[in-house]
Amino acid sequence: MRLGWVVIGLLTLGFSSCEKDPNDPVYKTPSVYKPTQVDPTTIFPGGRFGMPSLPSDNPFTEEGIMLGRMLFYDPILSFDSSIACGSCHRQESGFAEPKKLSSGINGLQVARNASPLFNLAYSRKFFWDARQNTLRELVFEPIQAHNEMAMTLPLLAKRLARTDRYIEYFDKAFGSKPNVFDMSKAMEQFLLTLVSKDSRFNGFFPGKFSMLSESEKRGALLYNGLVDFDAVTGLTTGADCFHCHGGALAQQNNPDMGGIANNGLDGNFSDKGFGAITGNPADRGLFKTPSLLNIAVTGPYMHDGRFATLDEVIDHYSDNVNYLSPTISPMMAAHGNRQLKLTAQQKADLKAFLLTMTDNTFLTNPAYGNPFKQ
Ligand code: HEC
Ligand code: HEC
Structure with missing residues (x-):
């Protein structure tokens, strides 16, 4: 039991008349x-x-x-x-x-x-x-x-x-x-x-797509679709975000990847990320895959905050992925090293879908707030 405290308690009482530091x-x-x-x-x-x-x-x-x-x-x-x-x-x-x-x-x-x-x-x-x-x-x-x-x-x-x-x-x-x-x-x-569990995104899966606007629906299809290009128009039909930002957590759906990946930001790594921890060259430029829940409010984005807005993030995945990056994730390279080249409408749709991930209940829950201010 808590005998130790009883003993200390007795000692404190016993010496209460002594001068205290x-x-x-x-x-x-x-x-x-x-x-x-x-x-x-x-x-x-x-x-x-x-x-x-x-x-x-x-x-x-x-x-x-x-x-x-x-x-x-x-x-x-x-x-x-x-x-x-x-x-x-x-x-x-x-x-x-x-x-x-x-x-x-x-x-x-x-x-x-x-x-x-x-x-x-x-x-x-x-x-x-x-x-x-x-x-x-x-x-x-x-x-x-x-x-x-x-x-x-x-x-x-x-x-x-x-x-x-x-x-x-x-x-x-x-x-x-x-x-x-x-x-x-x-x-x-x-x-x-x-x-955080109360975003609209968490409410409409699985199967309640009727809760989405048309633009959000198209964004959901891009987010959850494998990369493919329409034979006639040449347009991307999927942007494959879910492999790394999937499931209810919008994070690391693929356990084989251990939740860390190189999403094609850089060819040379000023910050080696996981590689600096393991010393293994194959781990250079690998970073923890963040959840995309609440993504509208967590910017600037990426480990070094290089993107100020979600538009810049989407531009990265659409147009600027560095396929020559030596440790790029196989999930990115599955794009056939071809930039997605999303149209302005597709970018807007993807963004609309990302905005369904904001959980205002979480962001304002008083149980998480500063207890000294209440
Ligand atoms: C290969 C796995 C992978 C895929 C596929 C992927 N991401 Fe990421 N994503 C990451 C990693 C890893 C990071 C963090 C990278 C860093 O900070 O260096 C990240 C970061 C982000 C961030 C910034 C999060 C933050 O808190 O700063 C957003 C937004 C994002 N991804 C959206 C997307 C979207 C949209 C798609 C689909 C077009 C996508 N991702 C596809 C792995 C992936
Ligand atoms: C000066 C600003 C600053 C302060 C103060 C700070 N953090 Fe952080 N925190 C950061 C940064 C920057 C990162 C990312 C660091 C990195 O990845 O190397 C981080 C990362 C974290 C993470 C990792 C989350 C994840 O998903 O990997 C946790 C947990 C965390 N901080 C908790 C705390 C706690 C608890 C305290 C107080 C004891 C604290 N932080 C104080 C800036 C701060």
Whole structure:
């Protein structure tokens, strides 16, 4: 049982008359540690999304999720208390950022565009270069990166331990004093609860195409059609987006690809992506395939934010795919190295379809908002 805390509690009582170091966290006898369990089936929709596999040693609790949410929005996680996770990951932008490249404390630049954050429970690899496998370990990266939050873990542990709400919430959520280990578990819980499932796109599959406008319908056919060219007109009849951005998640439908691919942006790679992690030349220029849910609001686009608008993205796939790129995905090369050359109408149709993926319920859900502003 929680004998350890009883002992510490007794010690605290026993020495309460001693002089206290003012920097020492004032820790009271734990209140009742009785967190409220949250059933994962109330968080994840199942159905076409399926149930994600979840960390078995970090069950969801109301208190744990709330603690994670407070930490996510708290600038004291950065060295000069100026930046929170939520500064670069904004709810109204699908937890991405309306900025080409991120900048951390003192305006220092980060080399990549901030990733959107939702449906992370269904991902096995994180960051554009797929270098992280768990959210629990991931959170330590931005906190310690010199150009993001530039914090040290010992200093952070001290700060948390001096803050009343954390003394209260670590106790409620984990029966512990504030510490960075449980901090990462609480943030893992909060991040896993960010579920986007209510876009129109998610409503009309499968088979409810009648909910679409004519233009959206044509866009859906392009999105979900294999690349082929009409023998008479020479026009593309399919743009094959679904192989990489398919299914309910609009992401990595093809498990053989591991969710990372080279979509033909570059021939020379200034950022080697996954290749820089593995050192394998065959992995150069491979990046995590993002979900296209909420794509209308997560721009600028791509790992380096090179495209400001969806029109520019569509122009890339239509006209500018670099088929000579040495590691280009076989799914792209299946185009027979021929540019799709979508017409202006086809581009508009594809865009109309992409715009059905916006989930306003998710983007405005108060449960994901900044708890300090309410
Ligand atoms: C300075 C801006 C900035 C801050 C602060 C920041 N992030 Fe990020 N975040 C980014 C960028 C940029 C990326 C993409 C980095 C990469 O791929 O190398 C990213 C990627 C991520 C991802 C990966 C998502 C995916 O699908 O692969 C997660 C999760 C994440 N951040 C969570 C957090 C959390 C939690 C915090 C706070 C502890 C945080 N971030 C703080 C900018 C930021
Ligand atoms: C071979 C797999 C593949 C195919 C096919 C594919 N994509 Fe992508 N897509 C990716 C990858 C990988 C990225 C991220 C690349 C990067 O950042 O370097 C991406 C990025 C995007 C982005 C930017 C997402 C963001 O959050 O920045 C959009 C929008 C997009 N794709 C739309 C499409 C459309 C529309 C089609 C069909 C015309 C398509 N994709 C076909 C793999 C693919």
